[in-house]
Amino acid sequence: MALKIRLSRGGAKKRPFYKIVVADARSPRDGRFIEKVGTYNPMLPVESEQRWILNDERVKHWLSVGAQPTDRLIRFFADRGLVAKTAKPEQTKKPQPKAKAQQRAKDNAERAAALAAEAEAPASAE
Incomplete structure (x- = not known):
């Protein structure tokens, strides 16, 4: 029982x-x-x-x-104090987007970095 x-x-x-x-x-x-x-x-x-x-x-x-x-x-x-404290289970990883969505996000981040670099170049030349 x-x-x-x-x-x-x-x-x-x-x-x-x-x-x-x-x-x-x-x-x-x-x-x-x-x-x-x-x-x-x-x-x-x-x-x-x-x-x-x-x-x-x-x-x-x-x-x-x-x-x-x-x-x-x-x-x-x-x-x-009657029992030993148990450890909390580790958090699982958050679900990631599919491969195409990850690639799109990576491309957008690269494009944004390139535009930011271009915007800084003329400003530093002046």
């Missing part, structure tokens, strides 16, 4: 409130869970003590038996 530590959404429309739960990975997001280990209220200010409430001992226990936290919870647990 694969265990996940994840957020289970509650609260009203546009007023979210999350329970931090340990659940089977196959169960629905807001469905059955094994244990509630904390809460998260994103409506509170960041510096509020009640924004994240967590039972650290139970989280450590579930991590020790193999429960996998979600990406968001890994970031939070790393801030609390």
Whole structure:
């Protein structure tokens, strides 16, 4: 049985409130869970003590038996010192234009440089 530590959404429309739960990975997001280990209220200010409430001992226990936290919870647990912080993946290269478009851009840049050189030559001669 694969265990996940994840957020289970509650609260009203546009007023979210999350329970931090340990659940089977196959169960629905807001469905059955094994244990509630904390809460998260994103409506509170960041510096509020009640924004994240967590039972650290139970989280450590579930991590020790193999429960996998979600990406968001890994970031939070790393801030609390429960897990090692993971490195951000490197950004992928932006898509490049096709060969003809690259050649056209190169030609335009060369033409602009040549025109700029011609404009400077008469100005320097005077």
